[in-house]
Amino acid sequence: MSTEHPLRVRERLSEVRYEIRGELNRRAHALEAEGRKLIKLNIGNPGAFGFRAPAHLQRAIVENIDHTDPYTHQLGLPAAREALAEAYRARNAPHVDATRVFVGNGVSELIDMTLRALLNPGDEVLIPSPDYPLWSAATILNDGRPVYYRCAPDNGFMPDPVEIENLVSSRTRAIVLINPNNPTGAVYPRELLERIVAIATRHNLLLLVDEIYDQVLYDGACFEPLAPIAGDHPCITFSGLSKVHRACGWRVGWAILTGAPARTTDYRNAIDLLSGLRLCANVAGQYAIAAATTGPDTISALCAPGGRLYETRRAVVEACAASEHLSLMEPRGALYAFPSVVGPAARGFDDHAFALELLETEHVLIVPGSSFNVPYHDHFRVTLLPQADVMGEVFGRIDRALSRRAEATTKVVPMKSRTAAA
Known part of the structure; x- marks a missing residue:
């Protein structure tokens, strides 16, 4: 009798979803192996669409490459953390110094570490719906x-502070904000942020704010950093080089802990401990941090009329406006659009099934909206990174697929057939 048994995996993994790189992405790889040419809009990965990190960031790494062989401090290069502390002090973030700056292998690692330092089994985290699914996954995998x-579509994807407060329980430990928002492109006004800070203050909740798209803004949208609004209340701000500076592969992110030091010292030390356990973050990429915080603005022109991101966004907005099958809340920030399917094409619509159909028949890879932990199944996300003409072609294919669905749902069964069936 065989004694071989499959290895058992952690049970909580069954609760984790990450369709951005999940089943559909695996199917896309299989189609590419067969020689199919796909347009993949599932990941906000600027380098895959021809963007390059700014030259002054590249030079900073090259000029310091001889210093990158050893481990560095577990919190990050001292000069990089000083540069970040100075940059956030310039934004009026309170109580910032280099000892409260944490550099990680991308924001993803830091989200995991900060939740691991916070949560006991069964603790709750308030997370937006739709969310970036890593927040849900990291909460679950840290036993929260x-x-x-x-953040309802009919409310412009803005959260309702009253609902947030009604969800607070004795086990709630933190409120997550993603601003500018992925996947919706919503940018939160100051008044809304002030109300959420007030809730966190009343209930002693840590604020965790993902601001990785803080400078990716369109049509005069105004970004308000949360830390200055939070003041003495504990807050962690996450950002990095991946999006604004188009350097995803360098895996350089940071987390800035603000709030009164007397309230955050133990928590800061817990993150320090976890940082030491992984030794340190990628050293080479950290040499670009000071250049990023003090160098020229290279993102605003891309987001202004005539800029590549702006024009691709315009192409998406116009395509949705021209389609009888799509509706779109125009993204004000970030690198994504989150359209919904409407009309006859929406009857019985299943976003995951449609994404698979679109991949197989039109060779376009999108992310089903339900992957972002929403209860509805009529949205999907695309990235705004392709050229505008490519995006026009993409939405032509999407509209073609939706037209087939609309025709199928409105097709009338002939009277003779109905009589025979009876």
Whole structure:
């Protein structure tokens, strides 16, 4: 009798979803192996669409490459952390110094570490719906429970502070904000942020704010950093080089802990401990941090009329406006659009099935909206990184697929057939 048994995996992994790189992405790889040419809009990965990190960031790494062989401090290069502290002090973030700056292998690692330092089994984290699914996954895998507050389409994808406060329980430890928002492109006004800070203050909740798209803004949208609004209340701000500076592969992110030091010292030390356990973050990429915080603005022109991101966004907005099958809340920031399917094509619509159909028949890879932990199944996400003409072609294919669905749902069964069936 065989004694071989499959290895058992962690049970909580069954609760984790990450369709951005999940089943559909695996199918896309299989189609590419067969020689199919795909347009992949599932990941906000600027380098895959021809963007390059700014030259002054590249030079900073090249000029310091001889210093990158050893481990560095577990929190990050001292000069890089000083540069970040200075940059956030210039934004009026309170109580910032280099000892409260944490550099990680991308924001993803830091999200995991900060939740691991915070949560005991069964603790709850208030997370937006739709969310960036890493927040839910990291909460679950650190033995917490995600509790979702709605950012409803009919409210411009803005959260409702009243609902947020109603969800607070004795186990709630933190509120997550993603601003500018992925996947919706919403940019939160100051008044809304002030109300959420007030809730966190009343209930002693840590604020965790993902601001990785803080400078990716369109049509005069105004970004308000949360830390200055939070003041003495504990807050962690996440950002990095991946999006604004188009350097995803360098895996350089940071987390800035603000708030009164007397309230955050133990928590800061817990993150320090976890940082030491992984030794340190990628050293080479950290040499670009000071250049990023003090160098020229290279993102605003891309987001202004005539800029590549702006024109691709315009192509998406115009395509959705021209389609009888799509509706779109125009993204004000970030690198994504989150259209919904409407009309006859929406009858019985299943976003995952449609994404698979679109991949197989039109060779376009999108992310189903339900992957972002929403209860509805009529949205999907695309990145705004392709050229505008490519995006025009993409939405032509999407509209073609939706037209086939609309025709199928409105097709009338002939009277003779109905009589025979009876």
